Amino acid sequence: MTTENNSIKVGELDFPPRKVWMKTYGCQMNYHDSERIMSHLINLNFTQTENQQEADLVLFNTCAVRDLANQKFYSHMGETNHLRKEVIVAAGGCIAQTEGKELVAKYKTLDFAFGTDVIDNIGEMVYRAYAGERKFTVTSWDRSDNYSIETKITQGTPQAFVNIIKGCDKFCSYCIVPFTRGREKSRRHAEVVTDVKRLVEYSGIQEVMLLGQNVNSFGKDNNESLADLIMDLDQINGLELLRYTTSHPYDVTDELVSAHASAKKLANHLHLPVQSGSNTVLQRMLREYTIEHYLELLAKMRKANPHMVITTDIIAGFPNETEEEHQATMQLLELAQYDNIFSYAYSPRKGTKSARMNDVLTDDIRGRRLREIMKRQLEIQENLRKGMIGKIYRILVSEKKPDKKGALKWTGRTSCMRLVHFAPETLDSDYQWHWVDVEILSATALSTQGKIIKDHGKRPTL
Numbered sequence: 001m002t003t004e005n006n007s008i009k010v011g012e013l014d015f016p017p018r019k020v021w022m023k024t025y026g027c028q029m030n031y032h033d034s035e036r037i038m039s040h041l042i043n044l045n046f047t048q049t050e051n052q053q054e055a056d057l058v059l060f061n062t063c064a065v066r067d068l069a070n071q072k073f074y075s076h077m078g079e080t081n082h083l084r085k086e087v088i089v090a091a092g093g094c095i096a097q098t099e100g101k102e103l104v105a106k107y108k109t110l111d112f113a114f115g116t117d118v119i120d121n122i123g124e125m126v127y128r129a130y131a132g133e134r135k136f137t138v139t140s141w142d143r144s145d146n147y148s149i150e151t152k153i154t155q156g157t158p159q160a161f162v163n164i165i166k167g168c169d170k171f172c173s174y175c176i177v178p179f180t181r182g183r184e185k186s187r188r189h190a191e192v193v194t195d196v197k198r199l200v201e202y203s204g205i206q207e208v209m210l211l212g213q214n215v216n217s218f219g220k221d222n223n224e225s226l227a228d229l230i231m232d233l234d235q236i237n238g239l240e241l242l243r244y245t246t247s248h249p250y251d252v253t254d255e256l257v258s259a260h261a262s263a264k265k266l267a268n269h270l271h272l273p274v275q276s277g278s279n280t281v282l283q284r285m286l287r288e289y290t291i292e293h294y295l296e297l298l299a300k301m302r303k304a305n306p307h308m309v310i311t312t313d314i315i316a317g318f319p320n321e322t323e324e325e326h327q328a329t330m331q332l333l334e335l336a337q338y339d340n341i342f343s344y345a346y347s348p349r350k351g352t353k354s355a356r357m358n359d360v361l362t363d364d365i366r367g368r369r370l371r372e373i374m375k376r377q378l379e380i381q382e383n384l385r386k387g388m389i390g391k392i393y394r395i396l397v398s399e400k401k402p403d404k405k406g407a408l409k410w411t412g413r414t415s416c417m418r419l420v421h422f423a424p425e426t427l428d429s430d431y432q433w434h435w436v437d438v439e440i441l442s443a444t445a446l447s448t449q450g451k452i453i454k455d456h457g458k459r460p461t462l
């Protein structure tokens, strides 16, 4: 019910129009969770602000996977001492799941903390805070057998994240995710198809990213599969592009490889985290595959779809990694020819197996190995990107920005996830969320520049 001053009456309380400032750390799953949180806050009359100083509610959606994200969150929490006294501060996500109580006790400005499995209860928690309750923690797990949700979108763009599986059963020795996100639980195939049809039909969604910590485990608990889901989503009229992330090499099936050959809307891109090029390191990581198996998968994928572009994650300096093991990763870069990698120096996460390993490596060695990996990868990448020159790619334009020289450039991504910048035909040309064909004129390791060949408008044509 809305009152004269635009307040909404919820239970016993009036919720006047208020502003929330939200900071999200980490992976796409967290960004998706933040969008879901926002969709609930809208029901309590909140709108989002970029200016922390004008916020009534300050919310951090934390990530525990990398030490850097942890440190950033702790430093941002320190800054909340300068906020107005009446501002409510909350922390959710992976750090809050494992350390919620400690955080609430440690930071006097933190009013409540909530875990990864209760984000759909955020409205209730905010209600409790406005009813005067402070210093509480909600980190319970959803114990039901079913995982059933409806995707919420708030951004008004043609792109949507659709969560299809939560949690992870893999327990890689360095990873905190199974402890912060719980065990795997999939949505049902039919529910996802209905959900995506609804997004396409009623919300103008054209590009969908299927999400999961280990997305290709989807459906195992229900005798369903990601490959079958992709094939059915491929039939939806109006859906233009379908992506999925993140994959575990152990769970890439032959059916999934075939889907890359036959599903017309499936992107020419696979992010397949390898983590190391050494079989002995992979064993210590408990990754459940060998490099030989991994390379065979890449070959099958590229055979199924010759336009396939592969990206990966690499950890430099896993505990006790020898120089020989590091060189195996360097050799993998040559063999795999990745289009992009996300590499970082190993840092222990409390509670994981690798954090208990008696590690002899120093930060200097890790840093040097990381720099070697990145340097060689950038050379490989630049070479691959130069192969794009003279070819025409279709992109969905997402934003415009001035380049380093101040000239206005529009930006989008190809089906294979490469960033492309191009200059507008006239200064007032508007390409926001248009599909355009761009001829690539120049390329570096990190981006490509092109000229517009055809503007299809908001729906692609043949």
Ligand code: SF4
Pocket (backbone or CB within 6 Å): 168, 169, 170, 171, 172, 175, 176, 177, 178, 213, 214, 248
């Ligand atoms: S597959 Fe391994 S690295 Fe990925 S979320 Fe699960 S435990 Fe973590």
